[in-house]
Amino acid sequence: MRRNTGRRVGALIAGVIVTALALSGCSGSAEVPAYTPKPQVQGALPGEVKDQVKAAVERAMAATGSSGAIVGVWAPWSGSYVEGLGTVSAEDKTPVSTDMSFRIGDVTRLMTCDVLYALADRDIVKLDAKLPEYVSGVPDLQDVSLLDLCNGTGGIGSSEPTALPMWLNNPDRQWDPRELASYGLAQNRTPAHTGYRDSDAGYLLLGQALERASGQTAAQLIRQYVTSPLGLGSTSLPGPTAAAPTPSPALRGSYLTQDNGAYQCAKPTDITVSSSSNGYTDSGVVSTIEDLGRYAQAEASQALRLKKAPKRFGSPLPVADGAPSWYQATGGARLVGSMIGQHGGTPGYLTAAYSDPSTGFTVAVVLNDSTAGSAVVGDLAFELAAIASKAPAAKGRTAPEFALPFTADDYAKAVDGAAVCPLPQG
Numbered sequence: 001m002r003r004n005t006g007r008r009v010g011a012l013i014a015g016v017i018v019t020a021l022a023l024s025g026c027s028g029s030a031e032v033p034a035y036t037p038k039p040q041v042q043g044a045l046p047g048e049v050k051d052q053v054k055a056a057v058e059r060a061m062a063a064t065g066s067s068g069a070i071v072g073v074w075a076p077w078s079g080s081y082v083e084g085l086g087t088v089s090a091e092d093k094t095p096v097s098t099d100m101s102f103r104i105g106d107v108t109r110l111m112t113c114d115v116l117y118a119l120a121d122r123d124i125v126k127l128d129a130k131l132p133e134y135v136s137g138v139p140d141l142q143d144v145s146l147l148d149l150c151n152g153t154g155g156i157g158s159s160e161p162t163a164l165p166m167w168l169n170n171p172d173r174q175w176d177p178r179e180l181a182s183y184g185l186a187q188n189r190t191p192a193h194t195g196y197r198d199s200d201a202g203y204l205l206l207g208q209a210l211e212r213a214s215g216q217t218a219a220q221l222i223r224q225y226v227t228s229p230l231g232l233g234s235t236s237l238p239g240p241t242a243a244a245p246t247p248s249p250a251l252r253g254s255y256l257t258q259d260n261g262a263y264q265c266a267k268p269t270d271i272t273v274s275s276s277s278n279g280y281t282d283s284g285v286v287s288t289i290e291d292l293g294r295y296a297q298a299e300a301s302q303a304l305r306l307k308k309a310p311k312r313f314g315s316p317l318p319v320a321d322g323a324p325s326w327y328q329a330t331g332g333a334r335l336v337g338s339m340i341g342q343h344g345g346t347p348g349y350l351t352a353a354y355s356d357p358s359t360g361f362t363v364a365v366v367l368n369d370s371t372a373g374s375a376v377v378g379d380l381a382f383e384l385a386a387i388a389s390k391a392p393a394a395k396g397r398t399a400p401e402f403a404l405p406f407t408a409d410d411y412a413k414a415v416d417g418a419a420v421c422p423l424p425q426g
Contacts, residue, residue: 066368069084074361105349106374150203151331167274230303313335
């Protein structure tokens, strides 16, 4: 019975997508995300808005040493802007195109939690099941539930500070998720259930638990419960063999080395070909900008859920001590004002995707150098959201009462402050 229910829901979601595309008069267009309360206005955003978005992305490219970027902004009441900027690498001057694939970094966490809730909605696992029921070798985590791992309340540290040099120096290496998670487990822990802690190790362990509970691989689970029902044909968790993102063509990814303490911004190191196992169910998924925009909208509206309760984003926590009250986290997501999404990095790429469930307003962006760290692409996404949320309504449409609790200038300054490469003057 549970399997039949899952097929019916998957067919319903697929039908929504097909209907939305049919109404638009074009199939697979990057301008047609599927999950908006009102139909997406076809056509471009006003020129002034486009120019501001483009300028913000290009300045972020300069700040991060990225040769290229892909950006998608969808304001259903006004229009859209989807464009590739720059070149695929510092040496290859091929212009970036919007069909290029890339690694989506921490947006993968949302999909891992999608699988958790899909299995819970089908009574295959319980959200409050304890981690040691499914993953061996972690008896000291007997108070940590699967839901804790999704919500970031397990008190576990992060593996990235220890593992990053190894990822960069040996990108072909295939990691066992438990070995990788062990670096985070070795960090000092905070009490479970008491606050949010950004932990890649938690999502690695959650992926292992979901595999054990279901008898399927993480790649199979993401395909069955996320990408197939949403029609995301260019999104997947690749196998561990080192490879470039697929489908082809891929946006090339890079990082910067240092010489005497200065980043070599003119000589990025290519790391396009690497193993997805360094991210696995934390940051290993690849996608395209069209798929990412559609996914962000579906995720914000929780289109994949079979049950209305418990509410996945109903009890968020501050992302850090002293964070603004409107910046919170839970359910694998970050909640930024009314927008729901995630941002982060993986070797070679920095990616962000956020959407407002009440309007369908969505921003997604990727930069092709990861040196500056995850925060900067979040700052860029928030800057883009502040710019484009003020887009005027198209003829015959009404702009929603939609406001964000920050300004574009706030986050433009944050992007500048995170610069690892010289910024243009003036």
